[in-house]
Amino acid sequence: MTTARPALRRVRLLFSFLCMMMGLSMFLATPGTFAQTYQKAVWVPVDNTIERGLESFLKRAFLDAEKQQADLVILHINTPGGEVDAADQIGQLIRQSPMHTVAYIDNQAFSAGTYIALNANEIVMTPGSSIGAATPIDLAGNAADIKFISGWSKKMSAAAGLNNRNPDVARAMVEIDTEFPGLKPKGTVLSLDAKQAKALGYADRVVSGKEELLASLGIAGDSLQMIEPTGGEIVARWVTSPYVMSLLLVIGLVGIVVELFAPGFGVAGTISLVSFGLYFFGHYVAGFANWLHIGLFVVGILLMILEIFLPGGIVGAIGFISIVTGLVMAAYDTQQGLASLGIAAAVTAFVTFLLIKRYGVRGLFGKFVLGDVQRNEEGYVAPKDQRDLAGKTGIALTPLRPAGVVKVEGKRVDAVSAGGFIDPGTAIVVVQVEGTRVVVAEQE
Template structure:
């Protein structure tokens, strides 16, 4: 009997050891499960307005993070919203990334910012922060068209479903005219604080600060890398805003018009070149413009200048098409490029009309006809009365395209041909004199 008792004791002992081992292993597995175990962490700011330039920066940041072997990206979101088109592209970037993405909200993630956060794998918020109010609005600040709201509501719901979040909550953040019992009344949109967001599954965790965030994620702050936008990318973020795009085009076109009313090349022309240069620089850095677009614009400007010396209008028309094509193709979206250019042309046309009304059309016309301004200090003194030249015959010293120089009775006279091109050395006759403006035509009876 005693050996049997000893055997049972041994069995009980081994069973106890096995149970303890299993319990210990379970605890160990649980602790490892709670530890995130991220090795390479990247911190990326998503702040201010959501626009196309931000999308370009985030694309670079995600590419850099992936190339450096990062396994976690923390998007620090603090934005009032922005363009839904830009947010859509950023959401696609996040969804397609093989890296785990956490959206950290310590202030606000409204409108387009909400959509970006919903595409992340996790959302972490701090007390006092908010998410939601994602109704698209138009340029006037009013709610967008019903079709746009409906489409955006569906996109928000699809983004919410990626991580098993309630789609109705996402729709309640967008749709104004729909009542969602328990969430919002008709005529309002839903926004959530941190605690309410966690209750509804729209925040995976609520932390007090970044320190608690790192603890929750199991991240060592010293090993974290921050990717900031470059100066060029910051400029691109501003320039690619639809409002700034339109403003730059208005300044550029107005500068050209004002320059036509002023002698020489001055401040207006310089500002115009700077505006167009900034437009192309921002879109080039953002990845929307290339050298082809810039080349088309520069070629168009050169052809427009050449039109001053060549009659017919064909060269000028081609130049105008080149300018318009370059500006529109450089924009991130053709429709937006057309809209911004249309606004700029409208404003420029109004200002041009006012300038012509004040200074007269002749000022603008003469600016095109004469290639340079004669000044006393340059040795040129215009005769006060040149009516005695009428009917006289001379020789074209330079080609007249239509402006040029002729010689009459040994004197050099600035003249303009009657519409056509006259080669140098051709005999010409003065057919009209208006003050200092001398008009000539080819003389059929040669000298």
């Protein structure tokens, strides 16, 4: 018995040691510790409205991060929301990325921004920040139809399930007419502050700021690589907004109509060209437009101009179709392109009506129709009488062989010589005037 007790004591000590090691390993595997170390981290801003231009920038940012052999991407999210389709594509981009992705929210990630955050591997928030309120709305600011909300609710739930988050919470952020006991009453949508999000599993940790975030990830601040949008990408984000798209097309088309009422090529035509230029530039930088779309638009404009000189309407119709095709194909979405163009066409038609009412139809076609009319009752208008030049002297401005130009009393006059060749600079005298024919001779 005495020999068995020390052996039993050793077994207990060994068992206790193994339990301690298992507990330590589980502690090290807990999120927020340095269980995983990262060799290269990049910081990417996801701010302002979610739209197709942001999608284009993030595609480039993730590609640059992979080229830099980064293994961690920190998405700094601060957005009120935006386009659902753009958020859907961004979410797919995050899910397919081989890099570990952290959504860092230090202000707000509402609506489409919530969906983007849910697709990341981790969500980190700061005190005072918020997430949720993801009910989709239409252009008029009203909640979308039930079918669309149902589909978006499914996407939100699926995104939440990627990291074992409660899908009921995601649905509560979308569905207005559904009651979720303990989360929200019927008729409202759910949004969470940092503390609530942490309690419900919608924030993996809460940090005081950027420094604590980097420290929790084991990243030195000076080694963090920033990926910022270029100037062209900033313009593209602005231009590809549905509201700005429609506005640019309105300005472009209205500018053309106003230019038709104004003599010469002026401010309206210049503004129109700048608007169309911004439209195509933004969509080209964002990767939605190409030279084919721009070429279709330019060819369409040329054909419309050619229609002025080639009656029949066929060339003009082809030009109109070419312009519409170029504008719509350059847009990120055909339906959105048609909608923006339809809005622009309606506004342009209204402006055209007002201008015709104010200036008449001739004001619109004044550039293409000869304004002078020869009326019989007005009789024949004779050329200017030049008989007063007879006997006056001047100087030859050009050689007269025999026709040329002379200067008489400070005025340029077309003339012919009475005899032979007259050199330029030779003093002359007007010897005869017959209608429009002025005859000169060398002055003796």
